[in-house]
Amino acid sequence: xxxxxxxxxxxxxxxxxxxxxxxxxxxxxxxxxxxxxxxxxxxxxxxxxxxxxxxxxxxxxxxxxxxxxxxxxxxxxxxxxxxxxxxxxxxxxxxxxxxxxxxxxxxxxxxxxxxxxxxxxx
Amino acid sequence: xxxxxxxxxxxxxxxxxxxxxxxxxxxxxxxxxxxxxxxxxxxxxxxxxxxxxxxxxxxxxxxxxxxxxxxxxxxxxxxxxxxxxxxxxxxxxxxxxxxxxxxxxxxxxxxxxxxxxxxxxxxxxxxxxxxxxxxxxxxxxxxxxxxxxxxxxxxxxxxxxxxxxxxxxxxxxxxxxxxxxxxxxxxxxxxxxxxxxxxxxxxxxxxxxxxxxxxxxxxxx
Numbered sequence: 001x002x003x004x005x006x007x008x009x010x011x012x013x014x015x016x017x018x019x020x021x022x023x024x025x026x027x028x029x030x031x032x033x034x035x036x037x038x039x040x041x042x043x044x045x046x047x048x049x050x051x052x053x054x055x056x057x058x059x060x061x062x063x064x065x066x067x068x069x070x071x072x073x074x075x076x077x078x079x080x081x082x083x084x085x086x087x088x089x090x091x092x093x094x095x096x097x098x099x100x101x102x103x104x105x106x107x108x109x110x111x112x113x114x115x116x117x118x119x120x121x122x
Numbered sequence: 123x124x125x126x127x128x129x130x131x132x133x134x135x136x137x138x139x140x141x142x143x144x145x146x147x148x149x150x151x152x153x154x155x156x157x158x159x160x161x162x163x164x165x166x167x168x169x170x171x172x173x174x175x176x177x178x179x180x181x182x183x184x185x186x187x188x189x190x191x192x193x194x195x196x197x198x199x200x201x202x203x204x205x206x207x208x209x210x211x212x213x214x215x216x217x218x219x220x221x222x223x224x225x226x227x228x229x230x231x232x233x234x235x236x237x238x239x240x241x242x243x244x245x246x247x248x249x250x251x252x253x254x255x256x257x258x259x260x261x262x263x264x265x266x267x268x269x270x271x272x273x274x275x276x277x278x279x280x281x282x283x284x285x286x287x288x289x290x291x292x293x294x295x296x297x298x299x300x301x302x303x304x305x306x307x308x309x310x311x312x313x314x315x316x317x318x319x320x321x322x323x324x325x326x327x328x329x330x331x332x333x334x335x336x337x338x339x340x341x342x343x
Contacts, residue, residue: 005131009148009316012307013136032141056135081141 024093173198239295
């Protein structure tokens, strides 16, 4: 596969600046949604449990627990509808995919907080 | 009406103005060399012969090498003709090079290519037959086609299957035309044409790209 040519095509649609965040971070994803003809922005807050794909196909999986129900949303990082991904808290994690969080609830689903350079929030 | 020869590079996605993700196919089209101009006077019809992608002279016959030499180029691997309306044959010169630029301003294109070969396939995959139930007493014919003829097939009293009866057989690896691909992007520098949707064949398959022949039907609400 001539990926260099495909990369050149994808480059026309990529975001110039992708916000920096890491696996395990709690992030605010700001995205546009359409309701009929009206457009408004919505914020989805949760933990980044996976990031996969390359180029324009890069996706981020954000998980949050609402009530006692786990909710996961997958966002295409380069979609123009995803306006911002803002890290608010980072955690110490030892793997790239945090799928084990799906089996956990309550206190065991908590991630240890980490003080890192990139997260300004406390 | 424009036509060029090219190659399928691969697929990806792009976002349109509304932010929708559109699956696209990247094609590398051109540069194509005009290797022959046919006219009514000389050949009985008007056409332009295009050649795409160089091939080693040792891989081609001497008559063909001579044919391409007349156009001032080396031998080409993929050669196809574009039929012209009568008055247009003067527009092209032998030896002229055409690039993706000819599709500038074109909204939609048709792509002709060779589909992926599937080998010998049964009727369920090849013709979307229903097959037979998995249970309720079905034995040894779960994917069979059923009856193919009777004594009175279409009242002809032949006892033979009708001509053209759909049966198992070789599938794929045939010429397929897909119509009305939206032109999403033209990259003149790299010779890339990005069209919406899927194009037949595997990556690296040669294809013919033409300006769309039939207008798009607009769905009525």
